[in-house]
Amino acid sequence: DGGITQSPKYLFRKEGQNVTLSCEQNLNHDAMYWYRQDPGQGLRLIYYSQIVNDFQKGDIAEGYSVSREKKESFPLTVTSAQKNPTAFYLCASSIDRVKNSPLHFGNGTRLTVT
Amino acid sequence: GIQVEQSPPDLILQEGANSTLRCNFSDSVNNLQWFHQNPWGQLINLFYIPSGTKQNGRLSATTVATERYSLLYISSSQTTDSGVYFCAVVAGTASKLTFGTGTRLQVTL
Numbered sequence: 001d002g003g004i005t006q007s008p009k010y011l012f013r014k015e016g017q018n019v020t021l022s023c024e025q026n027l028n029h030d031a032m033y034w035y036r037q038d039p040g041q042g043l044r045l046i047y048y049s050q051i052v053n054d055f056q057k058g059d060i061a062e063g064y065s066v067s068r069e070k071k072e073s074f075p076l077t078v079t080s081a082q083k084n085p086t087a088f089y090l091c092a093s094s095i096d097r098v099k100n101s102p103l104h105f106g107n108g109t110r111l112t113v114t
Numbered sequence: 115g116i117q118v119e120q121s122p123p124d125l126i127l128q129e130g131a132n133s134t135l136r137c138n139f140s141d142s143v144n145n146l147q148w149f150h151q152n153p154w155g156q157l158i159n160l161f162y163i164p165s166g167t168k169q170n171g172r173l174s175a176t177t178v179a180t181e182r183y184s185l186l187y188i189s190s191s192q193t194t195d196s197g198v199y200f201c202a203v204v205a206g207t208a209s210k211l212t213f214g215t216g217t218r219l220q221v222t223l
Contacts, residue, residue: 033210037155042200042213050209058210088155098211099144099204102162108155 002027004106006091011111013085021076021109023091032074033092033103036060043090049074050097078111085113116141116205118214126220127191135186135217137201145204146177147211148186152197160186160199191221 004025013019025032031050035043045058049068063082068074074093078085091106117140127133137146148160161168161175163184168175172191177184188195198218202211 035213042215043202044213045210048210056209090157092157097209099209102147102159103202103211104159105149105157108157110155 004091004093004104006089006106006109008109009107011109013111013113015113016080017113018080019078019085019111019113021078021089021091021111023074023076023106025072025074025091025093025106027093027095027104028071029093029095029104030071031094031097031101032068033094033098034058034064034066034074034076035090035092037088037090037108046076046089048098078113085111087111116143116203116208116212118201118203118212120199120201120214120217122217123215124218124220126222129191129193129221129223131191131221132187132189133191133219135188135199135219137184137186137214139182139184139203139205141205142182143179143203143205144208145211146179146184147202148175148184149200149202150195150197151200151216157200188219191219193221193223195219196221 007022033048034046047066049055065077090108094101174187198216202213
C-alpha cells in the first residue's frame with residue numbers, strides 16, 4: 001500500500017542532542033513538507049521541498065535542518081539550537097505543488113526532550 | 115500573511131446530530147483543504163475544494179472563494195467523527211498551506 005511512513009512514533013532525547021526524524025513516501029510525490037504541532041494548536045510549517053535537492057524554509061525553520069537527496073525521503077534534524085523542541089512532528093507530501101494538489105500526512109512522531 | 119479563522123472553536127454534539135463548521139480567510143486563495151485529526155493525532159484529508167461544493171458520504175463542503183469562506187457539513191454525526199477539523203489555504207502566489215486554528219468536535223452517545 002502506498003503511504004507516508006514516519007519513524008519512530010515516539011522519540012525521547014536529552015537536551016543538547018541533535019535528533020533526526022525519518023519520513024519516507026512511496027507515493028511518487030514531488031513535494032514534501034514538515035509541520036510542527038504543539039498541544040491544542042494548529043500546524044506550523046518548518047520546511048518544504050518541491051523537488052529533489054531543493055528545499056525552502058517555512059515559518060519556523062530556526063533550529064531545524066532538512067535534506068532531500070532522494071525523491072522518497074525528507075529527513076528532519078532537530079538541532080540543539082531549537083529552544084523548545086518537544087512537540088508533535090508531522091511529515092506530509094503532495095503529488096505536485098500544494099496549491100495544485102491535496103496534501104497527505106504521515107502518522108507523526110512525538111518528540112520529547114528533557 | 116493570510117489569516118485563517120475557524121468557528122466554533124469547540125463543539126459538542128449528540129450522536130445523530132448535524133453540524134456546520136466555518137472557515138473564514140482574509141485574502142484570495144488558490145486552494146482550500148479540509149482535514150480531520152483523530153484523537154490519536156492522525157490527519158486525514160477530507161476535501162480539496164478551492165471552490166464549489168463536494169460531497170463524500172455524510173460529509174460535504176462548500177467554498178465561496180469570492181466571499182472568502184468555506185463550510186464543512188457533517189450530517190448524522192457518529193462518535194468516530196470526534197477530533198479536530200482544520201481548514202488550510204494557499205494564498206495568492208504562496209507555495210504553502212496555512213492552517214486555521216481548528217474546530218474541536220466531540221460527539222457523545
